[in-house]
Amino acid sequence: MTIENTTTLENILSTAQALRWEVGIDFHEKVTESIYTDAVKIADRATTRPEEKPRFDFDRKLDQILTSRVWGFPLMLALLMIVFWLTISGANVPSSMLANLLLDTIHPMLKNFAANIGMPWWLDGFLFDGVYLATAWVISVMLPPMAIFFPLFTLLEDFGYLPRVAFNMDNMFRKAGAHGKQALSMTMGFGCNAAGVVATRIIDSPRERLIAIITNNFALCNGRWPTQILIASLFIGALVPAQLAGFVSAMAVVGIALLGVFLTFLSSMFLSKTWLKGEVSTFSLELPPYRPPRIWQTIYTSIIDRTLVILWRAIIFAIPAGAVLWLSANITIGGTSLAGYLINFLDPFGLLIGLNGVILVAFIVAIPANEIVIPTIMMLTVLVTGASAGEGTGVMFELESGMETMALFEAGGWTLLTAVNLMLFSLIHNPCSTTIYTIFKETGSKKWTWVASLAPVLLGFAVTFVVAQIWRLVASIL
Amino acid sequence: MTKNTKTSSDACESCAIHNAAALHKLGVDMSDFDYVIALSGNPNTGKSTVFNALTGLRQHTGNWPGKTVSRAEGGFEYGDHKYKLVDLPGTYSLLATSLDEEVARDFILFGQPDVTIVVVDATRLERNLNLVLQVLEITNRVVVALNLMDEANRHGIQVDERRLARDLGIPVVPMVARQGEGVPELLQAISDVANRKTVGKPYRVKYDSPELKKAVIEVTKQIESAYPELPNAQWVAMRLLDGDERIAEALRKGELGDLTHGNIEHRSAQMQVIGNQ
Numbered sequence: 001m002t003i004e005n006t007t008t009l010e011n012i013l014s015t016a017q018a019l020r021w022e023v024g025i026d027f028h029e030k031v032t033e034s035i036y037t038d039a040v041k042i043a044d045r046a047t048t049r050p051e052e053k054p055r056f057d058f059d060r061k062l063d064q065i066l067t068s069r070v071w072g073f074p075l076m077l078a079l080l081m082i083v084f085w086l087t088i089s090g091a092n093v094p095s096s097m098l099a100n101l102l103l104d105t106i107h108p109m110l111k112n113f114a115a116n117i118g119m120p121w122w123l124d125g126f127l128f129d130g131v132y133l134a135t136a137w138v139i140s141v142m143l144p145p146m147a148i149f150f151p152l153f154t155l156l157e158d159f160g161y162l163p164r165v166a167f168n169m170d171n172m173f174r175k176a177g178a179h180g181k182q183a184l185s186m187t188m189g190f191g192c193n194a195a196g197v198v199a200t201r202i203i204d205s206p207r208e209r210l211i212a213i214i215t216n217n218f219a220l221c222n223g224r225w226p227t228q229i230l231i232a233s234l235f236i237g238a239l240v241p242a243q244l245a246g247f248v249s250a251m252a253v254v255g256i257a258l259l260g261v262f263l264t265f266l267s268s269m270f271l272s273k274t275w276l277k278g279e280v281s282t283f284s285l286e287l288p289p290y291r292p293p294r295i296w297q298t299i300y301t302s303i304i305d306r307t308l309v310i311l312w313r314a315i316i317f318a319i320p321a322g323a324v325l326w327l328s329a330n331i332t333i334g335g336t337s338l339a340g341y342l343i344n345f346l347d348p349f350g351l352l353i354g355l356n357g358v359i360l361v362a363f364i365v366a367i368p369a370n371e372i373v374i375p376t377i378m379m380l381t382v383l384v385t386g387a388s389a390g391e392g393t394g395v396m397f398e399l400e401s402g403m404e405t406m407a408l409f410e411a412g413g414w415t416l417l418t419a420v421n422l423m424l425f426s427l428i429h430n431p432c433s434t435t436i437y438t439i440f441k442e443t444g445s446k447k448w449t450w451v452a453s454l455a456p457v458l459l460g461f462a463v464t465f466v467v468a469q470i471w472r473l474v475a476s477i478l
Numbered sequence: 479m480t481k482n483t484k485t486s487s488d489a490c491e492s493c494a495i496h497n498a499a500a501l502h503k504l505g506v507d508m509s510d511f512d513y514v515i516a517l518s519g520n521p522n523t524g525k526s527t528v529f530n531a532l533t534g535l536r537q538h539t540g541n542w543p544g545k546t547v548s549r550a551e552g553g554f555e556y557g558d559h560k561y562k563l564v565d566l567p568g569t570y571s572l573l574a575t576s577l578d579e580e581v582a583r584d585f586i587l588f589g590q591p592d593v594t595i596v597v598v599d600a601t602r603l604e605r606n607l608n609l610v611l612q613v614l615e616i617t618n619r620v621v622v623a624l625n626l627m628d629e630a631n632r633h634g635i636q637v638d639e640r641r642l643a644r645d646l647g648i649p650v651v652p653m654v655a656r657q658g659e660g661v662p663e664l665l666q667a668i669s670d671v672a673n674r675k676t677v678g679k680p681y682r683v684k685y686d687s688p689e690l691k692k693a694v695i696e697v698t699k700q701i702e703s704a705y706p707e708l709p710n711a712q713w714v715a716m717r718l719l720d721g722d723e724r725i726a727e728a729l730r731k732g733e734l735g736d737l738t739h740g741n742i743e744h745r746s747a748q749m750q751v752i753g754n755q
Contacts, residue, residue, distance in 0.1 A: 008704045009729055015700060016718035019693035027690075027720060028573075034685045039607035042681070046642040047603055050634035201567070204576035288522040289601070289629060294656070 059290050063164070067287075072168040077254065079161075083152045085250040087229070091144035098140035107133065126326055134322025137375045138314045145226060146307045153191065154302040158293040162187055167287060169261075176265045177272025178215075179208035186212075186264055189219025190257070193435040196221075197442055207278045213439055214452045215267045217431045218260040223314070223370035227426045228253045230374055234409070235419035252423075260427050263459075313434075317369035325365065325379055339380060353461055354421035354468030358412065363425070368433045373426065381412035417471045421464040428460035501665055502555040503534025511553060511562035513672040516589065518582055518613060519597030520606050521568030524625045526550075527655040528597055529565045532665070556665050559672070564591070570605070572612045586616055588733055592672045595664070597623045600630035600637050600652070610646065614680040615713035621667045622650040623660070647679040682712060693719055705729070 020027060065071055110132060114124035156162065165187055170180035181203050189196025196216040203209040220228065232252040237245035272278070328339040336344075339361065347357030362376035409418075430453050431439070440449040519525045529535070533552030550565040566585055567578035586594055596613055598606040613620055624639055643650035649667040653660030670676040685691045697715035701708065708714065717725040 008700075012697065012700045012704060012729075013718060013726055016693075016697050016715070017721070019696060020719050020721065023687070023689045023693050023719065030687045030690050031685070031716065031720070032571075032573075034687070034690070035608055035611050035683050036604075037686065038681070038683050039611055040604050042642070042645045043603040043607050045645060046638045048636040048638070201577050 062290060063287060066161070066164045067167045072164075076165060076168060077258075079156070080254055080257070081250055083149065083156075084229075084253050085246060086152060087145050087149045089246045090148045091229075094144040094147075095140055098143065102136035102140055103133070107136065122330075125330065126323060130322045130326030131319050132322075134318040134325070134372070134375060135315050138318040138371060139311065143307070143311055145229060146222065146311065147303060149222070149225065150191075150302040150307050151299045154298045155293045155295070158291065158298050160288050160290045163287050172265060173268065176269040177278075178211045178268040179203045179205065182208070182212040182215075182264075182268070185216060186219045186261070189216045189221060191222055193217060193219065193221045193431050194438040197435060197438045200442070205278070207272075207276050210443065210448060211268050211271050211276055213442060214271065214448065214455070215264045217435070217452065217456050218263040218267065218427070220257045220260045220427055221370070221432075221435075223432060224373075224426050225253075226371065227373050228256050228423055231419050231423050232256075235416055239416075256423055256427050259424075263428065267455075267459075314369050314371040318372050318375070321365055321368075321372050321376065325376060329379070343380060352468070353425075353464040354417045354471065355425060355464060356413065356418065359418075359422060359425075363429060366432075367430070370426070370432050378408060381408055417468060420471075421467055424467065425460045425464050428456055428463055430454070430457045430460075501532075501662075503532070510560060512559040513561045513592040514589065515561050515563045515668060515672070516566055516586055516591035516594040517563060517597065518566045518586065518594060518609070519568055519623075519625075520570055520599060520602075520609055523568065523597045523599040523606065524655045525565060525568055525597045528595070528623055528625065528653070528664075529563060531655055531658055531661050533563055557669055559669070561668070561672070564589070569609065571609060572616070586613060588728070591617075592619060593668050594620050595623050595668065596620060597625050597655075600624050600626050601633055601635055603637060611681065611683055614646065614648070614678075615683065615716070616710045618648070618678040618680040618709065619671050620648045620678060620680065621664070621671055622646065622648060623655070623664055624650055624652045625655050625660075627652045627659075628654045628657070646681050649676055649678075 023030065066075060107128065110128045111124070114128060162184065166180065166183035169183040169186075173180050173182050182200070184202065185196050185199040187196075188199040193216050196219055197213050200209050200212040200216070203212055229249070232249040233245065236252040237249035240248045325339070328342075329337050331338050333341075342361055343357040345357070346360045350356040350358075350360045358377055358380040361380060362373050365376045366373045430436070436449060436453050439452050440446070443449060443452075517525055517529055529550065529552065532554050534554070535550075535552045552563050552565075554561050554563065564585065566582040569579045569582045572579060572583040572586070585591070594613055594617055596606075596610050598610060610620070610622060622642070624637060624642070627637070630637055637652070639650045639652045649671065651660050651664045651667050653664060655661070667676070671678070685694050694712060694715055697718060698712045701711045701714055701718075705711070714725060714729070718729075
């Protein structure tokens with residue numbers, strides 16, 4: 001570019017600068033107005049509307065109910081309950097069928113095969129008790145609930161329900177000093193926090209976007225649903241008669257999800273009152289028309305795009321985790337395994353917050369994928385207690401029935417408090433490594449990535465600590 | 479088509495139905511594309527559905543605004559040409575106040591796509607035309623996909639697409655993308671604009687306020703004399719008047735002027751840069 005050109009450009013810029021003042025401060029409004037006026041003119045010429053009013057506007061009627069002050073929230077909870085109840089009760093049968101096939105049929109076959117060809121014990125153990133079983137467990141536990149949950153959720157989304165959820169919660173978010181659109185990114189977080197963090201791009205203001213990114217962790221993600229569902233059905237469902245168990249477990253899971261929403265508000269409010277002070281920006285949320293969901297297409301895409309993709313991710317992380325766990329449980333120094341040392345080291349702190357060393361180790365192992373928390377816990381519990389319920393030291397397994405799993409947990413010194421605190425900690429603790437990486441990419445700031453990763457862990461410790469103290473206090477009085 | 483005599487096949491070749499058979503959905507294979515097509519539109523108008531219909535990909539579609547926040551890309555082959563289709567975030571305007579608007583705006587402006595499709599909701603024409611008019615300020619290589627015609631009919635709204643096409647000065651294709659209706663016609667329109675068989679005469683927004691009008695004309699004139707090859711001088715003038723630093727910088731660096739003569743390799747490098755932002 002020549003110097004002459006540069007001066008022309010600077011001339012133009014200064015002309016623009018000067019003229020801008022002549023137009024006045026409402027420059028933006030004038031421009032927008034001009035565009036809008038022309039748009040209306042062109043649209044009017046091309047459109048013919050019916051003279052008479054439509055007799056019955058289905059969409060509007062439905063919106064009046066779904067977003068009403070009275071019915072909006074109860075209906076939202078009812079829908080959530082139905083989705084979870086269908087997921088919990090529908091996943092049991094296929095889950096145990098898969099477990100039968102993968103764990104009780106194929107696994108012994110592999111072991112026999114290894115014995116027949118004279119495979120050394122460590123290779124056999126490493127491959128079939130470590131790697132294979134970890135994978136098989138993740139598939140049998142995760143595939144059925146996901147294959148039910150995702151299509152149901154996607155049908156609601158396709159129908160147009162999600163923006164109504166956002167509409168219902170908009171006011172609460174604004175009161176918390178955050179952006180109403182955060183309701184949408186939070187809803188995405190219920191599927192996957194990394195996706196939720198990316199979805200915050202729809203929020204204009206950097207301040208409010210940062211709040212939405214940091215607090216997205218409290219939207220219970222799909223990797224954590226199985227943990228909640230399993231623990232709720234074993235410990236909470238067991239408190240009531242069998243007919244009610246399914247319903248009560250679903251209630252417990254919804255309760256945890258709602259606590260997550262509550263924590264989202266609370267932490268958003270805290271951030272917007274402290275480090276991220278600022279004005280709340282307004283926006284108009286468009287309620288799109290309801291559309292009849294395309295059932296087959298939805299089922300197809302949600303199984304291919306969501307279920308299998310997420311399952312694949314879980315398997316990828318379960319394979320090395322299974323291998324490492326088997327090794328750390330079988331490599332011993334002075335009679336104690338590597339895993340044993342770590343567990344013993346963390347145990348005092350774990351017990352202080354109503355958990356135990358095994359659970360804390362499991363959460364560390366599961367940083368890449370929350371899905372493998374429960375398999376890890378079970379394997380490590382066998383290792384520590386020496387319980388005979390499993391297939392040997394260092395094996396990730398699915399026990400045949402809930403009763404056996406329960407017996408295993410009890411052998412590990414679990415109480416109802418352990419179960420409740422595990423559910424709480426699973427909700428609150430740090431995001432998975434994929435989400436942390438996404439947060440770093442979206443914020444471009446190491447500082448905020450640290451905050452978003454560490455603050456939840458500290459909050460998780462604080463909450464479980466307080467719950468444990470109160471619980472023990474009440475228990476000692478009773 | 480083998481039975482056709484020569485004369486009738488001549489007529490057939492200009493007909494969209496005939497050529498639809500020539501659509502090859504290439505999915506994510508985007509090697510050696512001839513043309514770049516941008517897909518824009520308001521949120522929730524069915525952009526992703528159109529994207530899937532053209533590329534054969536199954537990008538997840540959802541009935542809520544703001545679903546597509548990043549760009550998705552796919553390819554298709556139509557006639558003798560390979561096209562790369564870029565799905566932009568849904569936005570109501572291109573004034574670039576939020577990240578998604580900026581992504582969309584920058585791509586249409588700096589990516590210099592050969593064709594920009596604006597997907598428009600036929601039931602909410604007024605609001606959707608806001609975006610169309612803003613895109614037309616930047617480029618005249620635009621096709622409007624007038625989607626959701628079935629919903630418009632259900633609400634008793636009739637849209638005269640020919641009138642609309644004449645007023646806007648660009649091709650308008652009525653569609654029901656969910657059912658695949660209008661896809662052949664859209665492909666034909668894209669191909670015509672990309673191959674310069676159709677050249678748009680875009681509608682320009684009339685600025686009513688006298689001070690505004692005077693300012694726009696003044697700055698536009700200066701820009702036109704300094705950068706005669708710039709296709710969107712009025713729009714650039716508006717942005718400069720609005721104090722848009724990004725555009726001033728683009729002029730300074732020659733990003734706007736250079737690209738009007740840019741070749742495809744140059745452009746893809748440019749897009750790479752935007753993609754990494």
